[in-house]
Amino acid sequence: MKTYQVSSDGYYGIYGGAYVPENLYHTVETLRQKYLPIIESEAFKTEYHALLRDYVGRPSPLYHARRMSEKYGCKLYLKREDLNHTGAHKINNALGQILLALKMGKTRIIAETGAGQHGVATATVCALMGMPCRVYMGATDVERQHVNVERMKMLGAEVFPVESGSKTLKDATNEAIRDWCLHPQDTFYIIGSTVGPHPYPDLVARLQSVISSEIKIQIREKEGRDYPDYLMACVGGGSNAAGSIYHYMDDERVKIYLGEAGGHGVESGETAATIHCGSLGILHGSKTLVMQNEDGQITEPYSLSAGLDYPGVGPLHAHLAHEHRATVMAVNDDEALKAAFELTRLEGIIPALESAHALGMLPRMKFKKEDVVVLTVSGRGDKDLNTYLTHPPYTTTNSPDNITHHTLHQK
Ligand SMILES: *Cc1c(COP(=O)(O)O)cnc(C)c1O
Secondary structure, eight states, X not given: OOOXXXXXXXXXXXXXXXXXXXHHHHHHHHHHHHHHHHHTSHHHHHHHHHHIIIIIOOSOOEEEOHHHHHHHTSEEEEEEGGGSGGGBTHHHHHHHHHXXXXXXXXXXXXXXXXXXXXXXXXXXXXXXXXXXXEEEEEHHHHXXXXXXXXXXXXXXXXXXXXXXXXXXXXXXHHHHXXXXXXXTTTEEEOOOSSOSSTTHHHHHHHHHTHHHHHHHHHHHHHHSSSOOSEEEEEESSSHHHHHHHGGGTTOTTSEEEEEEEXXXXXXXXXXXXXXXXXXXXXXXXXXXXXXXXXXXOBOOOOOSSGGGOOSBOOHHHHHHXXXXXXXXXXXXXXXXXHHHHHHHHHHSOOBOTTTHHHHTTGGGOOOOTTOEEEEEEOBBSGGGHHHHHHSOSSOOXXXXXXXXXXXXXXX
């Protein structure tokens, strides 16, 4: 049977691999040899799942959104990652990686962060485990994401502002890799998404796969079968999407729809839609689709949503798009904003702006009434209130029926 899982040498089709500097080779190779035996051990699983339950608050609910279902003519369920401790799916991964780091005898944690969400998740699990933590963050992002910086500091992490390049996520990642090169013995690098050199994309996908394990059980309880007709999620680096689809990737009955950040539009030059606009390159240790110019220099991505503003994408997702296993839509800022307000007014759930890029695909879908659709709400919108309040997509009444959805460019 055809499989979309990673190959034994760390590739998804032509994408993936581990392109690391020589002085990291040994560290990455050790991680590659150890990650599966450790995360598949009974001791790890017991500890990890106890913390997911009691600390994170899992399982996250699978909620039948009645009013949204009526509007879109299907049976829509929302996978509520927004209800996790710290407000998003990222904690699933950070928690798993710190347990792995402890089992590997590491004594220091580093991480990169853009919007600060992964930084907060990492600082949280470091506080939980009493581990020293340094978070690299672009100086521009430090200014933009003030509240998350204060949260990380309160949790005891050292936030290191990166002044190089465009002072954003890719520069923070470069700096974290530099630190890792200097301290490969004692330091564990907790990567926040399904990106980076093998085995990280697979490690992160496996840790996030708890999302689809739960969907299997929950959809069986609600629908009497263990698969939906559609799975929908947003994609930055790809971790919440990977977690949502993990146990369904090889099940062709399940259609996969991924929403990446169109920004001002894929033709505008101001976009973070890497699968639409990127080309094959190497970024942060992985061969994948990358936003770059003809000289191979990384171009600055743009999205109103800080969490989707990454110039690469996970090699798994590049492969799923390449093979047409997943349909990828570029959802623009304005569509995501409308979708966020719509969910808020129809269901009383304020989603993260990232998650709104999954919701923003709904107006373009053609469902049958009996279709069972599971859409992952990757995080909650508290952190985005300022953006929402300064970018209201329509005049506020209590009825969303006056929202007109325009269809935008779809590749
Ligand atoms: C970071 C983040 C994302 C994007 O990351 P993925 O790895 O693509 O999941 C999406 N939603 C929220 C709420 C986030 O914090």
